[in-house]
Amino acid sequence: MQKPTLQSNGTLPPPVTVRGLRKVYNDITAVDGISFDLARGSITALLGGNGAGKTTTISMLMGLVVPTSGEARVFGADMARERHKVLHRMNFESPYVDVPMRLTVRQNLEVFARLYGVRHLKARIIAAAAEFRLAELLDRPYGKLSAGQKTRVSLAKALINEPELLLLDEPTASLDPDTADWVRTKLEVYCRDRAATVVLASHNMAEVERLADRVLMLEKGRIIADETPAELIKRFGRANLEEVFLAIARRGAESTEETPSAP
Amino acid sequence: MTQSAPHPHHASPLGEQTTLVASLRRVYALVLRYWYVIRSSWPRTAELIYWPLVQMLMWGFLQSYLAQTSSFAAKAAGLFIGAVLLWDILVRSQLGFAVAFLEEIWSRNLGHLMMSPLRPSELVAALMAVSLIKLLVAMIPVAALAYFFFGFNVLSLGLAFAALFANLIIMSWSLGLVSTGVVLRWGLGAESFAWLIVFVFLPLCCVYYPVSTLPGWLQPVALALPPTYVFEGLRAIVLEGTFVGHLMLEAFALNAVYFAAGCATFAYFLKSARINGSLVQMGE
Numbered sequence: 001m002q003k004p005t006l007q008s009n010g011t012l013p014p015p016v017t018v019r020g021l022r023k024v025y026n027d028i029t030a031v032d033g034i035s036f037d038l039a040r041g042s043i044t045a046l047l048g049g050n051g052a053g054k055t056t057t058i059s060m061l062m063g064l065v066v067p068t069s070g071e072a073r074v075f076g077a078d079m080a081r082e083r084h085k086v087l088h089r090m091n092f093e094s095p096y097v098d099v100p101m102r103l104t105v106r107q108n109l110e111v112f113a114r115l116y117g118v119r120h121l122k123a124r125i126i127a128a129a130a131e132f133r134l135a136e137l138l139d140r141p142y143g144k145l146s147a148g149q150k151t152r153v154s155l156a157k158a159l160i161n162e163p164e165l166l167l168l169d170e171p172t173a174s175l176d177p178d179t180a181d182w183v184r185t186k187l188e189v190y191c192r193d194r195a196a197t198v199v200l201a202s203h204n205m206a207e208v209e210r211l212a213d214r215v216l217m218l219e220k221g222r223i224i225a226d227e228t229p230a231e232l233i234k235r236f237g238r239a240n241l242e243e244v245f246l247a248i249a250r251r252g253a254e255s256t257e258e259t260p261s262a263p
Numbered sequence: 264m265t266q267s268a269p270h271p272h273h274a275s276p277l278g279e280q281t282t283l284v285a286s287l288r289r290v291y292a293l294v295l296r297y298w299y300v301i302r303s304s305w306p307r308t309a310e311l312i313y314w315p316l317v318q319m320l321m322w323g324f325l326q327s328y329l330a331q332t333s334s335f336a337a338k339a340a341g342l343f344i345g346a347v348l349l350w351d352i353l354v355r356s357q358l359g360f361a362v363a364f365l366e367e368i369w370s371r372n373l374g375h376l377m378m379s380p381l382r383p384s385e386l387v388a389a390l391m392a393v394s395l396i397k398l399l400v401a402m403i404p405v406a407a408l409a410y411f412f413f414g415f416n417v418l419s420l421g422l423a424f425a426a427l428f429a430n431l432i433i434m435s436w437s438l439g440l441v442s443t444g445v446v447l448r449w450g451l452g453a454e455s456f457a458w459l460i461v462f463v464f465l466p467l468c469c470v471y472y473p474v475s476t477l478p479g480w481l482q483p484v485a486l487a488l489p490p491t492y493v494f495e496g497l498r499a500i501v502l503e504g505t506f507v508g509h510l511m512l513e514a515f516a517l518n519a520v521y522f523a524a525g526c527a528t529f530a531y532f533l534k535s536a537r538i539n540g541s542l543v544q545m546g547e
Contacts (some may be wrong), residue, residue, distance in 0.1 A: 103296065141303070
């Protein structure tokens with residue numbers, strides 16, 4: 001196993017560093033010069049209304065979208081130019097991306113385990129199946145599963161290589177409360193046990209309050225708040241994160257000219 | 264420089280990820296994915312065989328009829344059947360390449376692949392391998408039919424067949440690269456391009472007639488296309504019993520140019536898709 005490279009101050013470098021990240025599509029600015037670092041083992045939520053720049057930011061962190069300017073570095077690699085150096089240490093999950101429908105759960109996990117270079121492949125698939133309650137479903141086609149079962153498969157796929165950085169785009173969208181709670185618990189346990197860094201984009205404020213230890217609130221591609229959920233609630237004088245979100249969103253809708261600030 | 268942080272227990276370290284073995288393993292993983300799809304559905308397998316079989320029967324019976332009424336057709340036994348077999352190699356291989364890629368978009372899996380350690384060159388290698396597998400699934404029964412129904416043994420062409428086959432396959436991959444590149448850039452709105460691109464070559468490559476049949480101004484266009492030399496070569500073998508080596512060499516030379524252009528086109532459109540965000544919004 002390789003030893004981690006320490007910074008000059010003796011600490012581990014942040015797994016994600018973003019500097020002046022900007023993305024312009026034609027004349028639309030999706031992300032407008034944002035900068036942040038993510039600490040190892042942290043869970044950071046990207047919040048914001050539709051079009052705030054969450055998906056574009058995550059896409060640039062994955063290297064699927066090239067920034068117009070600035071850079072996103074993951075484990076030191078510039079994701080615009082050298083993403084393949086670190087992709088085996090990352091993974092992601094989104095309800096808007098599927099695994100092949102005709103393949104069985106086992107076949108899907110096998111294909112992705114091979115793509116990620118997972119060792120002890122069969123044992124890993126069996127372990128993942130046990131962990132995500134998929135043992136009974138292993139030989140059923142993914143396309144014939146319920147939404148909750150599909151989410152469990154997607155999570156098993158996302159964790160098949162035990163990633164150090166996990167990108168989650170609305171991981172519990174369209175799930176019933178029980179399954180959603182189960183998913184959140186799994187994520188909490190995984191992050192705690194592996195010290196994995198998580199970036200979470202979600203519209204579910206209760207989920208963010210429970211999982212995230214930091215919130216980056218985006219509006220029109222800019223970071224307008226960067227605090228813990230509790231700090232954010234306190235600063236805005238609201239009862240919960242949902243009310244904070246609504247206050248920001250409605251203020252933004254009323255005054256597009258104003259520079260965003262706390263009330 | 265990337266950080267050498269502790270690695271997950273189950274993923275191979277970076278050093279292992281960059282080896283040829285790791286690269287082949289990822290190509291194999293993707294080929295396995297397509298193989299599972301083929302294996303999972305007998306209608307899909309039947310679909311692979313259906314059109315080549317229908318074409319073979321139609322042209323085979325037509326040739327049998329013409330052989331009874333024309334001395335040329337009698338002399339040229341196997342000309343149409345050989346041509347239809349070779350044409351289907353070009354078509355099936357290109358479609359095998361393009362449809363395998365389209366399946367990733369239809370199943371909304373492209374994001375997972377692009378986010379995985381799979382490199383673009385490995386994706387292309389897997390698509391090439393899958394096109395060959397699909398081609399064999401389709402063409403082996405059809406070649407057997409050509410032999411048992413119409414007495415045309417494609418293997419009797421010997422090494423010449425290997426040269427004809429290789430040229431057509433390389434050309435099909437070039438077309439596959441261009442068509443998938445276009446879909447990468449413009450999404451499923453350009454899907455029909457992937458299905459239809461190969462058919463523009465049917466009249467231009469002189470599949471069923473010699474180049475001299477074309478009007479003078481169109482002949483240079485035909486001669487700029489590698490498959491034209493393949494079909495000219497087939498006619499030389501069937502009609503004159505000679506293998507014209509320089510035709511195959513010219514086809515290989517042109518194919519090298521087309522394949523390089525195909526790779527460059529694919530790389531350009533992939534880069535363009537990463538700039539304009541179409542990898543994330545893949546659809547119509």
